[in-house]
Amino acid sequence: MKSKSMKEYAAILARWLLIAAVAGVSSAAIVAAFNGLLTRMIERSPGLIPRVPQLVPVLGALLAGTLFLRWLPGTGGEGIPAYILGVNREKGKFRILDSVLKFPATFVTLGFHGSGGIVGPLARINAGISSFLVERLFRPLRLGDQDYVRIAAICGVGGAVGAIFHAPLGGGIFAAEILHKDTMRYTDLFPSILSAAAAYFTSLHLLRQGPVFSVAAPSVSAAGTTLLWLPVVAVAAGAFGMIFIIVFERVYRLFRRLPLGQPAGALIGGLLICTVWSLGARWILGTSMPLYRAIASGDLSTMRFPAQLHGHLTILLAVIVAAKILATSFTVGSGMSGGFTGPLVIIGMGGGALMSSIVGIAPGSPAYFAFMACALAAVLGGAMNIPVAAIIITARMFGPQYIIPAIIGGLLSFLLFRARTVYEYYSVSN
16 A cells, blocks of 8 residues: 655645634634523523523423424434534534534523533534535635545534633544544544644633633642542442433433424423422532532532531432433433533532542542542543543643542543443434
């Protein structure tokens, strides 16, 4: 097989740089716009029904189901499964209408307190928009074959994740690693990292945006007996991820058995979310960022939990993990648009805090953060089958001094639970 010349390699690199620039800049702008608008909507949406704010999720479900899901099912769901299928089967081509309208479909779902994250939907949105833009750019300029449309889609995901976590290396690896269970292609990885770097630079220096997820962890890393507990934490957190997969798949299959279609499916999901709110668990709905910040700081006193949970930290943390699993399953399982990564971050960190409480570790101590870092990497690495990206993203969030807990969590959980992935549910309908 004839090897490429230096001129051919230079041409490939130039194309990668062009694709990465287009995908990275557009991804960062979309992430910033979406997150800013969503934050305001989550705060203000209860005022739409001031007397009975618990009905807001029902209103959001009705709007999402009627305006989007009924006519364009591709605007619903998590986002990453559609990305995987679009890249691996369709060479990076997506319906541009689905890509564009997934933005308001997700905005209505999460802004009206459906439970989910932003990573999956924004990854799908940016994959579709990046591939569309690059195809339109390359075709008249005759800059490459159809493979560059596929690369553009991967770069869109790398850019989205890089902007959200401010992790250019983690974002790039995420986009390539999640495509295949056991392998990564350099031709996917390198342009994706370039795009994530461009998105990170655009987000930080041009748009003045901070990371969506960050942890103010102390500078002292885990040591001594804490390290001995980390394998146990990794296994427990990996098990939490498997519980999420099992619960979600059952809810998803149940909704698919209902001969109702949309918007009825979304409406039922909205009613279930309304029930969660009525039971006093509003804090678990939407993107749950106030809850995330409370867990990340080790101070849950700022949250308005039911009175019977006060003074029972271990029980409270167990309820948080269970409630997030159920609320996200009701939302995305009913067909509405919401991501898994954000909920898994909360499940992972909440699970790490739960394990530290069981062991008797004080919230806010270095060991507490080591447990959370280990559990976070374990949940992401095991449930999503992205051990390398999970380790790097966790270290980016907590700081490089927590790389050992992240490695233990990410690798051990992946080795034990790699047979299952949270994205398997999509095979039910494809």
